[in-house]
Amino acid sequence: MSAASCLRSEDQFLCSICLDVFTDPVSTPCGHNFCKNCINEHRNRNDQYLCPLCKEVFNTRPKLHINTLFSEMVSQFRQEAQQKASSSSSEQQAAKPGEVPCDVCTGTKLKALKSCLVCLTSYCETHLEPHMTKSGLKRHQLIDPVENLEDRMCMKHDKPLELFCKTDQTCVCMLCSVLDHKTHEFVPLKEEYEGKKAELGKTEAEIQEMIQKRRLKIQEIKHSVDLSKEAADRKKAEGVQVFTALKGSVERSLNELIETIEEKQRTTEKQAEDFIKELEQEISELKKRSSEVEKLSHSEDHLHLLQNFPSLKAAPPTKDWTEVSVRPPPYEGTVMKAVAQLEETLSKQMKKLLAEDELKKVQHYAVDVTLDPDTAHPKLILSDDGKQVNYGDVKKNLPDNPKRFTRYCIVLGKQSLSSGRFYFEVQVKEKTKWNLGVARESIDRKGDTTLCPQYGYWTIWLRNGNEYSANSGPPVRLSLKSPPQKVGVFVDYEEGLVSFYDVDATALIYSFTGCSFTEKLYPYFCPCNNDGGINSAPLIICPVSQTV
Known part of the structure; x- marks a missing residue:
């Protein structure tokens, strides 16, 4: 291993006395290295001659040796350290x-x-x-x-702020804890730091939750804007359609008005032409007679004049034109009548459009209603899916539970309403009798009762194939243009409203308003008896599709 590679451990180049890189390193007889000045000062301060590291005692002042190889290694380390420092500084x-x-x-x-x-x-x-x-x-x-x-640093004692005074909620030094805050509760800064850090973590989590909620609110608002734009586009399209239809009605009414006026003018002109033609024909005849009279008056033939005089003396037969005249047709009131007819047409169209719009709105509250077999009268027949009911002639043997109707052929829906809104549709096609609506939970299911709000019923019915009534006590006779094939039932609990619609005609049939609901409401169905088969068709709960 090269000397350079050994220089990577910095601790071996530090003097154990001054804790700095060796300066003029020397070795003791025990083999330890020290700065020359450091070991001499150490020996001068002590009575004994001992090694500062291993504490070996020498009887005589030990001779120090310069470690040439180690000195070169220290020198090389210094150079490398300086180069490293220089390089680090430049980076x-x-x-x-x-x-x-x-x-x-x-x-x-x-x-x-x-x-x-x-x-x-x-x-x-x-x-x-x-x-x-x-x-x-x-x-x-x-x-x-x-x-x-x-x-x-503590400004008063010039000591590091190492403690936290929980009493005063401030950072203090060690002297503060025994002088100015001696009766207070203290914890190390690190302990309070950890506690506050945990609180900050909780605060950060709460803030992030608040941020997330606001981001969700932004998404909700943006979604609302998107829905609003879709609704606006839809309404604009509907508006264009409506006003185009109204414009067409106005243009048709105007064309009819102009056609009426022009037809009257054509009749007047035809009458005048006929009179003129007849007058011109008479003028032609008169001119012919005038020519004959003039010719005869110039005749020198006595016999000829006398023989023809009787036939030419009198004027040819003509019409008495004294009282004949061509009068302009009576246009007074024509425009007003056309405007009145247009107003009536537009009013009907607007009522229809408003009814369509209202029906679209209530259809948004459609619920999936199914019939409750536990409430059905024993003679009623329910379909397996709970969507159809009709009257059966045979009374079934069913348990007489408190919910079951035993006096009238009634069945309720399973779904109830105690707040908000709901809507459902029922097909009444090919029936001559039926009752529909909603009823409160506490109605009498066993004895005689009166179908009116006072007794907990909000219903309409059909009798004799064409007699419609709202059972408001007394009943209100309903005048419908055509028999509804499908009836929509809408309830707004808080508003106290029960409305019935002709779905196909998109028309309101009747509304109970100002009702006071205090308990659950259930969909109410009564298919009535079969009337010898003419009323055997079932009442059918239909899926709700948006009216176009």
Whole structure:
């Protein structure tokens, strides 16, 4: 192994007395090396001659020998250390604004690598080396570089701030703990640091959670904006469609108005043309007679004049035109009538469009309703999927539980509502009788009852194939343009609203308003009896699809 390779262990080149690199190293008879001055001073301070390391005692003053090989190795180590320091200094960067500079550097201040809490000095990599190599300095506490290290000293006692006073919540030195804060509770800075660090970790976690919540809120807001944009685009498209339809109605009404006026004008012109044609024909006849009369009046033939006089004396037969006239057609009220008709048309269209929009909104609250067999009257027949019910002539032998209807052929849905909104649709096609709506949980299921809100029912029904009523007590007769094939039922619990819709016609049938709900509401179905087969079709709960 070469001498150069042996120089990599720095501790072997440190004097155990001064803890620095050897200067003029000499060897004692026991084989230990020391700086020449260090060992001489040590011998001068002691009465005995002993080795500072192994404590071997010499009877006479030992003769010191210069270790030539070791001296060369120390010299080489010094040179390499200086080159390394020089190279390290060139690689290090000067401290930038905001960075802690080295307190030892002269000239250009290099960026500090560590700060020493004992020396109260910040060191660059080069000047930090003694703290990394000298055993005495190795015990010093190094931290990441900080400015104003003097702030870490007690201003009163000029001692390091090593303790934390929990009573006053401040950092103090050892003297403070026995003088100014002697009755207070203290902990080492490190212990308080760990506690506060844990609190900061918790605070950081809470902050991160708050950040995450706000990021989620941002996503929620952005999603709301996206939904709003989609709704805006949809509404714009609907608006264009609506106003295009209204514009078409206005244009058709205008064209009809113009056509009506022009038709009247054409009739007037035709009448005038007929009169003129007839008058011109009479004029032609009169001109012909005038020519004959004039010719006869100039005749010298006495006999000829007298023979033809009787036939030419009187004017040819003509019409009496005294009372005949062409009057302009009566246009008064034509425009007003057209505008009134247009207004009626637009009003109907607007009502239809508003009903469509309302139905679309309530359909968003659709729930998947299924029939509850535990509530079904024994004569009712339910489908396996719980979506259809019709009346059966045979009464089934079923357990009479408290939920079952035994007086009327009624069945309730399994789903209930005690807050919010819900909506469902039922096909009533080909039926001549039915009842639909909602009922509260506490209704009488065994005896006679009246279908009205007072007794917990909010329903409409069909009787005799074309008689519709809202059972509001007394019933309200409903006038429908056409029999609904599918009925939608909507409930807003907090608003106290129950509404019924003709789904295919997108029209409101009836609404119970101002209701006061205090308990659960259930979907209510009554297919009524078969009436000899003409009312055998079932009530069918349908999946809800958005009305176009």
